Amino acid sequence: RECESERLAALNTIEARTNDDVRIQVLGNIEFPQEVTQCAKRGADGIGLYRTEFLYLGSDHEPTEEEHYDAYCRVIEEMGDHPVVIRTLDLGADKIPGDIEEFRTKADNPALGLRSIRLSLRHLGQFKTQLRAILRAAVHGDIRIMFPLVTTLLELRRARMILADVIEDLEDEKIDFRKDLPVGMMVEVPAAALQAHNFAREVDFFSIGTNDLIQYALAVDRAEPSVASLYRAGDPSILQLIQMVVNAGHAEGIPVTVCGQMSSDPKFVPLLLGLGLRELSMVPANIPVVKQRIRDMDLAAAQRRADAIMGQVDTPQTINMIPPK
Numbered sequence: 001r002e003c004e005s006e007r008l009a010a011l012n013t014i015e016a017r018t019n020d021d022v023r024i025q026v027l028g029n030i031e032f033p034q035e036v037t038q039c040a041k042r043g044a045d046g047i048g049l050y051r052t053e054f055l056y057l058g059s060d061h062e063p064t065e066e067e068h069y070d071a072y073c074r075v076i077e078e079m080g081d082h083p084v085v086i087r088t089l090d091l092g093a094d095k096i097p098g099d100i101e102e103f104r105t106k107a108d109n110p111a112l113g114l115r116s117i118r119l120s121l122r123h124l125g126q127f128k129t130q131l132r133a134i135l136r137a138a139v140h141g142d143i144r145i146m147f148p149l150v151t152t153l154l155e156l157r158r159a160r161m162i163l164a165d166v167i168e169d170l171e172d173e174k175i176d177f178r179k180d181l182p183v184g185m186m187v188e189v190p191a192a193a194l195q196a197h198n199f200a201r202e203v204d205f206f207s208i209g210t211n212d213l214i215q216y217a218l219a220v221d222r223a224e225p226s227v228a229s230l231y232r233a234g235d236p237s238i239l240q241l242i243q244m245v246v247n248a249g250h251a252e253g254i255p256v257t258v259c260g261q262m263s264s265d266p267k268f269v270p271l272l273l274g275l276g277l278r279e280l281s282m283v284p285a286n287i288p289v290v291k292q293r294i295r296d297m298d299l300a301a302a303q304r305r306a307d308a309i310m311g312q313v314d315t316p317q318t319i320n321m322i323p324p325k
């Protein structure tokens with residue numbers, strides 16, 4: 001066991017390449033700024049998902065622009081030239097700030113309620129505060145913006161309009177900021193996956209959020225133990241949605257990442273790469289095992305296996321078709 005952990009630790013400084021020499025970007029998901037150290041130590045190629053809800057959760061006030069700015073600067077300082085994808089607030093549903101009255105919800109069905117980008121578009125003051133801080137911090141590193149839970153094109157366009165307003169304000173105020181940073185979206189609602197070809201023309205990248213995508217596509221509460229056995233990443237419908245998003249992204253020449261829990265699981269790595277993904281973002285602790293899995297696999301074989309899996313009509317246990325290493 002000790003040997004195994006030593007072997008994995010040796011991967012920290014080595015990049016992820018398949019046996020047949022295809023470079024894969026291995027990125028980290030973080031919630032708290034201090035987690036960036038874990039990612040840097042394990043040789044992450046960047047931060048693929050920076051969840052910014054921590055600024056609200058556990059706080060008794062709405063974060064100020066400076067609090068946002070400091071949190072973002074801390075992460076880019078440590079990641080150097082590597083990309084850092086900052087996701088705008090994804091509050092609501094399972095992420096409820098206890099101490100800020102207006103965000104408390106009494107909805108019966110919060111996962112389908114006023115959450116995430118929907119909430120940001122109703123609280124423009126806070127949304128703009130966060131966007132200002134992101135644009136200002138982007139002067140110091142390779143920051144990218146990502147909107148969560150985008151469901152319709154109209155919603156994306158509204159979010160982009162607010163971003164354009166913020167850019168104008170900063171220009172008027174002659175504040176130092178970066179204007180041309182990439183803007184992407186999470187694909188985590190089946191409606192967005194089905195419309196990915198249209199979304200792909202209006203964003204710079206996609207990141208597939210399988211945690212919510214599975215919940216909404218299979219109608220299974222991601223946090224409900226009594227239906228946990230029905231929550232299956234390998235379900236053919238999920239694989240098909242992922243495939244659609246990857247194809248749509250590649251057709252428009254934009255990068256596609258998976259940042260849900262699925263990409264942290266070495267068992268799914270060959271399948272995801274076989275479906276065309278070249279970037280995976282995961283919990284920092286799993287970076288070494290995923291790197292190891294990538295180095296052990298042959299991409300051409302993974303593609304053939306993914307094709308075979310996608311060609312099956314009735315595959316209730318799809319993932320079992322992937323032989324263990």
Ligand code: PEP
Pocket residue numbers: 049051090188208209210211212213259260261
């Ligand atoms: C997801 O939904 O897959 C995701 C990465 O976001 P979160 O888990 O924060 O909802």
Ligand code: MG
Pocket residue numbers: 188209211212
């Ligand atoms: Mg999500």
